[in-house]
Amino acid sequence: MNYIASPIAIVIFLAFVGFVLGLSFYYARKAKSAAGYFAAGGTIHWFVNGIAFAGDYLSAASFLGICGMIATMGFDGFLYSIGYLAGWIVALFVVAEPMKRLGKYTFADALDSKFNSKNIQLMAAVSTLAVSVFYLIPQMVGAGVLVTPLLGLPHWVGVIMVGAVVITIVATAGMTSTTYVQFLKGGLLIIFSTVLVVAVLNKGLSTAPSEQAFAPKQLNAATVMATGADGYTFVTKLDDEKSEQSFVKLAKEGIESWWLVTGLSLEEVQSKTETADGTLYNGAPKEANLFKPVGYIATLRDKDGNEIEKTGKLGVFSYLAAVDRSDVVRYPKGAQVKLTDGEAHVTLFCPTVTKGSDLLIPGQKFKTKTPIQKLNFISLMLALFFGTAALPHILIRYYTVPSQRDARKSTIVAIGAIGFFYILTLFMGLGAMTLGVMDVADGNMAAPLLAKTFSLVLFSIISAVAFATVLGTVSGLIVAASGAVAHDLMDKFMNVQMTDQQKVKAGKIAAVVVGIIAIILGIAFKGMNVSFLVGWAFAVAASANLPSIIMLLFWKKTTAKGIAWSIGVGMISALGIILTSPSMFVQYGRTAAEALHGLDNPGIISIPLSFITLIVVSLLTQKENIGLREKA
Amino acid sequence: MLHEPAAKQEADNASDWKAKLGIKLFWLYCIIYMGFVALAVFATETLKTPALAGVNLAIIYGMGLIIFAIILGLVYNHACTKKENEMNQKGAE
Numbered sequence: 001m002n003y004i005a006s007p008i009a010i011v012i013f014l015a016f017v018g019f020v021l022g023l024s025f026y027y028a029r030k031a032k033s034a035a036g037y038f039a040a041g042g043t044i045h046w047f048v049n050g051i052a053f054a055g056d057y058l059s060a061a062s063f064l065g066i067c068g069m070i071a072t073m074g075f076d077g078f079l080y081s082i083g084y085l086a087g088w089i090v091a092l093f094v095v096a097e098p099m100k101r102l103g104k105y106t107f108a109d110a111l112d113s114k115f116n117s118k119n120i121q122l123m124a125a126v127s128t129l130a131v132s133v134f135y136l137i138p139q140m141v142g143a144g145v146l147v148t149p150l151l152g153l154p155h156w157v158g159v160i161m162v163g164a165v166v167i168t169i170v171a172t173a174g175m176t177s178t179t180y181v182q183f184l185k186g187g188l189l190i191i192f193s194t195v196l197v198v199a200v201l202n203k204g205l206s207t208a209p210s211e212q213a214f215a216p217k218q219l220n221a222a223t224v225m226a227t228g229a230d231g232y233t234f235v236t237k238l239d240d241e242k243s244e245q246s247f248v249k250l251a252k253e254g255i256e257s258w259w260l261v262t263g264l265s266l267e268e269v270q271s272k273t274e275t276a277d278g279t280l281y282n283g284a285p286k287e288a289n290l291f292k293p294v295g296y297i298a299t300l301r302d303k304d305g306n307e308i309e310k311t312g313k314l315g316v317f318s319y320l321a322a323v324d325r326s327d328v329v330r331y332p333k334g335a336q337v338k339l340t341d342g343e344a345h346v347t348l349f350c351p352t353v354t355k356g357s358d359l360l361i362p363g364q365k366f367k368t369k370t371p372i373q374k375l376n377f378i379s380l381m382l383a384l385f386f387g388t389a390a391l392p393h394i395l396i397r398y399y400t401v402p403s404q405r406d407a408r409k410s411t412i413v414a415i416g417a418i419g420f421f422y423i424l425t426l427f428m429g430l431g432a433m434t435l436g437v438m439d440v441a442d443g444n445m446a447a448p449l450l451a452k453t454f455s456l457v458l459f460s461i462i463s464a465v466a467f468a469t470v471l472g473t474v475s476g477l478i479v480a481a482s483g484a485v486a487h488d489l490m491d492k493f494m495n496v497q498m499t500d501q502q503k504v505k506a507g508k509i510a511a512v513v514v515g516i517i518a519i520i521l522g523i524a525f526k527g528m529n530v531s532f533l534v535g536w537a538f539a540v541a542a543s544a545n546l547p548s549i550i551m552l553l554f555w556k557k558t559t560a561k562g563i564a565w566s567i568g569v570g571m572i573s574a575l576g577i578i579l580t581s582p583s584m585f586v587q588y589g590r591t592a593a594e595a596l597h598g599l600d601n602p603g604i605i606s607i608p609l610s611f612i613t614l615i616v617v618s619l620l621t622q623k624e625n626i627g628l629r630e631k632a
Numbered sequence: 633m634l635h636e637p638a639a640k641q642e643a644d645n646a647s648d649w650k651a652k653l654g655i656k657l658f659w660l661y662c663i664i665y666m667g668f669v670a671l672a673v674f675a676t677e678t679l680k681t682p683a684l685a686g687v688n689l690a691i692i693y694g695m696g697l698i699i700f701a702i703i704l705g706l707v708y709n710h711a712c713t714k715k716e717n718e719m720n721q722k723g724a725e
Contacts, residue, residue, distance in 0.1 A: 075690055082668070089661045089701055093654035093708065097647065283679040303686070321686030361679040361690045362672045374673050382671045385662075404647075410711060419698040426691070551646045553651075 009150050009460035016464050017165055020471065024169045024177035033500050041364055042513025044179055046406040050413020052179045053397055055186030057388075057414070058086075058421055059135075059473035063189065063466055065534065067450075070429020071295070072332050074359030076366050077429055080535070081379050081422035087388025088418065090469070090546075095389040098553050100398045100407040107395040108478070108488040111548055117560035118493060123567040123605075125488035127544040128392040132481040133517065135391070135537035136474060140522020144469045145444045150463040156523045162467075163519035164472045169513040170482065174504070175400060178475040185472035188465045190417055191468045193424045196447070196462065199454045200431035205322050206310035207257035207297050210453060213436025215293035216268040216351070221261060224250060233548075247339065247348060255283040255290075257338045258348050270294070270440055272347045293449065295438040298353055299327040316427075323430055326356040330433065331440045332442070349440040359433075372598040380535060383603030390545035393473075393480040474518065478511050484509035488523075493579025525587075535601065536578050543570035543606035552613050559625050562618030570610030577602035645719040650712050657704055665699065668693050 032602045062084065069077030102110040108124030140159050147158025169177050171219055198472070211213045223229045223235075225248065232250040246261040247269070256273075259266035270291060273280040281291035300322070302308050311322050329351050337348040358364070367373045389396060398407045428508070432446035437453050439445050448466055452459035486507035490496045498506060547570060548563040578584060582592035583601045599605070671679055671693070679690035 077695055078691075079672075080699050085698050085701055086661070086665050089658060089665075089704070092705055093658040093661075097650060097654075236705060313718045317685035317687050320688075320691055321682075324686065324688060357680055357688070359687055361676055363676055368673045368676055377673050378669060381672075382692075383663075405713070405716065408709060409686065412702075412709050416702050419702050422698055423695055426695075554655075 008457055008526040009371060009463055012460045013150060013467060016468055017471075020181050020468070021165065021168060023180055025252050026265040027180070033504070043402065043561075044400040044631055045402055046410040047413055048179065048183050049397060049401050049406070049410035050187045052182040052400075053186075053394065053410060053414035054190070054417040054421070054499055055182030055469075055472045056476040057185070057418060057473075058189055058469065059534065060139050060146075060466065060470045062425070063193075063421055063447055063469050064142050064444045065138070065427045066147065067428045067432060067447040068445065069365065069459040070426060071432035071438055071446035071450075072443040073331065073365040074354075074430075074433070075362050076364050078426050079362060079366070079381070080384065081425050083384025084388065085415070085422050086385050087420050088411065088415045090386060090389040090407070091394065092415065093551070095549060096173075096398060096407050096411045097404045099395055099549075100401075101405045106386070106399075106483045106487055107392055108492070108548070110395075112492070112564055114552070115560035117561075117564065119564035120567075121488050121493040124545075125484040125493065126486070127540075127567050127571050129481055129514075130482035130575070131390075131392055131537055131541045131544065132477045132484070132496050133521070135393070136477050136514075136518040137521045137525050137535065138534050138537070139470050139474045141476070141525050143467070143474075144522060144526060145442065146448070146467050146470070148462060150448075150460075150467065155526050159522035162470055162474060163515050163522070166471055166478060167515035168514050169471065169475050170478045170515070170544070171508045174482075174507065175479050177395070178472075178479050179397075179400060181468075181475055184473040185375055185465070185468040186417060188558060189469055190421050190424075192458075192465050193421060193428065193463055196454070196458070197424045199458075200435075200450070201315065201319055202313050203431075203435070204311040204314045204319070205297055205300055205326065205434055206474075207300050208309065209296045210436040212293060213296060214270060214294045218268075219259065219266045221248075221266050224248075224266060226268045226555055228411075231504055236341070237261075238339050238341060240339060243335075243337050243350075245337065245350070249341065251616070257283050258346065258614040260348075260350060267351075269341040269351075270349045272349075272441065273341070273344050274346075275344045281422055286478050288342050289454045291440075293435050293437050294329075294331045294349070294351075294440050294498060296328045296329050296436045297326050297434050301325040319427065319430075320360070323434070326434075328356055328359060328434060329353055333439065333443075347441075360378075362533040372531060373593055375604055376599060378602050379599065379601035379604035382533065382607060383539040383601060386542035386603070386607060388548045390540070390541040390549060391538070392484070393476040393546070396480050396483060397476075404564045409440075416586065449456045468496040469574065478518070481514040482507045482510040485514075492505070512535075539578070539601060539603045539606065540571060540574045542614070543574035543610050544568075545570075547607065547610040547614050551611070552617075555618075557616065557618050557622060557625070559621045561624065562616075563615045566610045566614035566616040569613040570606055573609050574602045577605060646712070646716045649715055649719070650725055653708065654709060659705060661701065666695060668697060 057520045066077050066080050099110050102113040108121055111124050112120045143162035144155035144158040147153050150234040169181060224232055225234045227322060231252045235249040235251050235256060237248045248259050248266060250257055250259060258269050258271040260269050270282055278402055284290045300308050314322060331349050331351055331567055335350045335352045336351055339346045365378050368377050401407050428447050428450060432450040434454050437449040448459060452461040490506055491503060511520055546566050548566045554594045577599055580596040582595040583600050586592055644690060681689045683689040683692040
């Protein structure tokens with residue numbers, strides 16, 4: 001879709017970034033010690049920490065990715081909401097208090113508290129870095145996605161901007177400024193998402209397409225192709241073998257358009273034509289603004305099954321029930337057709353009509369027909385459930401509060417805030433699906449574009465909040481990575497003698513380096529659905545970190561070597577399965593069929609493997625545990 | 633300063649009791665979550681059944697899982713706080 005930056009959006013955005021940077025410089029003076037830099041001195045109030053948890057956790061993947069996936073695929077996007085929230089149960093009931101009791105700045109501290117083992121220090125630091133970097137990719141991709149409509153700048157500029165702002169936030173005041181940025185962002189995100197959902201419910205559903213949305217024209221096929229009609233003349237006809245559909249290219253007033261042959265008539269479809277001279281949208285350059293947003297209700301029914309035109313204002317349940325009874329026109333990625341027209345590469349965006357009742361159960365994205373599909377689904381839900389409690393940037397937040405009781409209370413505030421937000425994602429996603437706001441080429445923009453149908457100011461605020469979302473999460477990840485390098489690797493593993501101040505300096509340098517790596521990866525991975533990528537980060541975290549956390553807490557025979565091996569095997573098997581998966585093969589420019597296996601989500605193999613490794617290695621190395629005393 | 637926790641800890645006599653309760657509640661939630669996953673994988677069509685006010689089972693179960701997590705969290709916190717106050721007379725807030 002084509003975007004034109006609005007001045008209000010730019011002003012709100014700059015004000016937010018300015019405020020956040022000001023906050024960072026203000027707290028910079030207070031973050032001179034290592035405890036101040038890595039753990040905000042352990043002085044954060046539990047409520048602030050709880051909302052900051054939400055700000056940390058509700059990343060671009062939640063806001064952009066989940067809303068986008070619900071808007072294009074229906075209920076399957078909501079599965080992420082359910083799984084991500086369920087993960088907090090593991091965090092609260094199993095991990096929160098022991099982590100707080102055993103650790104200092106990083107989760108490696110907690111794992112190592114009993115053993116003082118070099119192997120654990122190294123492996124835990126490496127896995128923290130791996131998970132953080134994996135998690136950073138979708139955040140940075142999200143930043144690029146946002147900056148185009150918000151400021152009218154290209155993807156890579158957005159990625160570099162976020163990188164630069166975040167590096168500044170982290171390198172100035174570490175965990176303290178990061179916490180307040182996350183608190184602010186978490187609060188804003190929840191407030192304005194609520195506003196958006198209230199607007200969606202008040203508007204209700206209607207079959208009249210919105211003014212700005214794409215409304216396909218119909219022509220008589222025989223007439224147009226023989227003599228031309230309505231000013232259109234026939235240019236060429238192409239068949240797509242894969243989808244078994246035929247398309248014709250027509251010209252009118254020097255602009256070429258593409259039409260889908262449906263029986264005796266032609267239906268207009270939107271097109272993107274890439275030639276050596278540049279890209280055309282619906283036959284014209286971007287500036288002509290011919291490319292339109294899509295998605296609308298084709299048929300709407302009342303409770304008795306009678307067709308109606310609009311529902312008017314709806315409540316929470318009546319909205320969902322009304323979607324259930326309707327037929328929705330979507331433009332999913334699976335219905336896109338790619339053709340070669342002479343020298344040009346043409347992408348055609350074709351419509352699909354789906355029953356609302358099919359959109360509100362799993363199955364549009366995640367099929368569960370074959371055994372491997374079933375396995376993939378279970379694997380994903382497993383990784384989401386066990387991943388949260390093993391994310392390093394979430395775990396370090398337990399060290400910013402004064403006590404175990406505060407750790408627990410802040411987790412509950414987090415669950416409340418995050419759970420409420422995830423319920424909102426369902427309404428934002430369905431609203432975007434049915435109100436004619438979707439960008440056919442990029443599902444990630446669903447929530448901000450939804451806001452645009454209500455008002456430009458709301459769009460600007462939501463976009464600025466979404467941008468802040470990226471800032472908050474990326475800051476947390478970079479603090480985690482910088483702690484892993486400066487505290488776990490340099491101080492503990494390599495025994496580099498550092499004063500408190502030198503340690504802070506090492507952390508800051510690490511933050512800058514990780515930030516630069518994140519920028520490069522954010523540019524390289526442009527175009528992938530951000531929620532999908534986060535699913536992988538969860539899989540790596542759940543496989544590498546969770547088994548050792550749980551076993552350390554609940555199995556007395558756990559040894560240092562067992563933990564180190566479990567982290568290593570979990571991380572390598574999860575990464576290995578991901579890198580050889582069908583989705584990655586598509587990313588490499590090959591086809592999904594060429595992949596080494598059919599599993600897109602590694603959790604179901606790698607999590608048990610990591611547990612088994614820990615048990616076997618621990619049993620083999622029991623001698624090492626003789627003489628170890630349980631830490632109080 | 634370098635080798636002390638970021639915040640001072642007090643001895644907590646209730647930690648074993650809390651850990652046991654935590655595990656029990658974890659399993660309770662885990663079973664209900666697995667029930668949802670099992671329905672989604674092996675009986676997807678049953679999730680279409682209207683469950684409440686015309687809304688299908690998929691959404692009611694899914695939202696229910698989210699709301700149940702919040703309720704369970706509050707119950708756990710209440711129980712833990714009570715036990716902490718009982719067992720750590722001095723350490724209580």
